[in-house]
Amino acid sequence: MSTPAALLHTQPVIVETPIGQFWHMLRKDRLAVAGLVVLIALVVIAVVGKALTEWVPAFNPATVRLVDKLRPPMAPVSSIIQAEEHPIGGVYIFGTDELGRDVLSRMLQGSSVSLLIGFVAVGISTVIGILFGGIAGYYGNLRLGPMSVDTIIMRFTDVMLCFPTFFLILTVVALLPPSIYNIMIVIGATSWMGTTRFVRADFMSLRDQDFVIAAKALGLPEWRIIFRHMMPNAMSPVLVSATISVADAILTESALSFLGFGVRPPFATWGNILADGKAYIFDAPWLFFIPGLAILLIVLAFNLLGEGMREALNPRLRSR
């Protein structure tokens, strides 16, 4: 005989909040969880690496030791190197490059720059996308002269979609003075079109729903309706596409590095370590494979997490 309290315990836990439900779905996707774990680890590595390469002399990525150039991974340091220039533990864990710089330190320095490029570029494209999409979706019927606001924004989006994206990025990056910020801005400014399109679609369907009409009837200010009531309901596809776009931005940066338009020294990114390492592919394969595999890992983690989020946020799959 079971008491009501015991019955309550035997029933499966039903997670009620949207975030709880999302987490419950995401946890079932082992690949997505693996991606999340890798990403958290990489963010920690990037932050710790930034601190270490700034303040600990053993991790100084700019220390040049010409005696110890092109040492393979796990090679011990030469005896004539001064003690303050020794790598950690006296061993080059990832080997050294053509100037005798410690590859581990350079990878640590590059991890924060690579992640930063991805996050800032996607931040820019997401903000532009939400802004344009939101305006087109909410104020779409407003007329400016002969055309409605919606028409103007969406035609501009169509114009941007016509450009061959990578070629456009290449052209602008090549013409602008070389700078890490220009690369972030250019990647961000050329990849907001997808976000605009689905934010607009979401806003157009939300605009006529009861809770928005109720909010309007209550006399709430427009910014509050847009940001507090409509935006949270339109965020899930934005989050998914932002996650996957970070992966794309990191790949684009490495492709630009390969063509010689990437981030310039003294900044090390995984992309330009890889691009520089290709010259030593036969003599010092670790210079090529370590950054290449690192990029593969981080981009894969973003892609798997993004796809897992897409599945978890999909209302059609949620009922199962």
Place this chain on the structure above:
Amino acid sequence: MGSYILRNLLQRLILLLVVSVVAHAVVHLAPGQPSEVDPSNPRMKPEDIAKIRAAFHLDDPLHLQYVYWVRDLVSGDLKSFKDSQPVLPKIWHRFLNSLPLFIGATLIVWTLSFPIGIRAAVQRGTLYDRSTTFLSYALISIPGFFLSYIGIMWVVNVLGVPVIGMRTFGMETANPLFRGMDYLWHLVVPSFMAAIGGIAVLSRYVRSQMLEVLSQDYVRTARAKGLDEDTVVYRHALRNALLPFITMFGFMLPGLVSGSVIFEQIFAWPGLGRLGYEAVLSRDFPVILTINFIAAALTLAGTFISDLLYAFADPRIRLE
């Protein structure tokens, strides 16, 4: 239908015009002048630079430069800044080189993606499905040039054949059969490498389309009728799953320009993407603008063709 086509064509022409104006403005407003490419060259006197600027109308106002560009493009005597060769024949020549690479890669993508994707859908949840899922994410996440270098190393080491360029040096006088085989062999590796990303994306898409269709009522009916599994999968399910792929044919057209920059650079393939890259390096505005214009025209033509094909293939869709 006829009026739809006309209206659509007109819209696209206007879009193309706007794209070319924007591209012209971006290229000309960005810092970096074609006459400054080689500032350290002692033979470049100020009067030479003035002469070059005058010859290419670089001191005229922007809108006049745009008019000159359009006039020269239409009349066919647009000349490159770099070598004063006419731009259109130059681009046409490179386009003919790119075309086999594009066709080869497209054929590989479409012939491999369908069997892989269909099998993954039919055997959903099995080891095969899960490993192809993981593998395709890994292939999307790997930098293209990293994978290509590994591929080149493997081909050179294991098969012992040259892969760079369009033909082997010294084969010019060989018998046409051998020259043809040599050309084909040089084509295989780059087109396969360019195809890998496409296979990964398209096979996922085939899988999700097939899964969608396989859960439909008419597939259950076909099974209930006692049809054998092959007939159900290939005649009933696959035919219905094919519809969205018709549109993808159109979307692939612009890849002819922008998708090929990296791969043509790696494999020293003298194609359109590489011409664009060289033009960017030497700030050769007429070539950059014309390639960009062609890419935009291809994008618009692609979406137009896919709209028409879709309406043609799916009687439920009416173009209004």
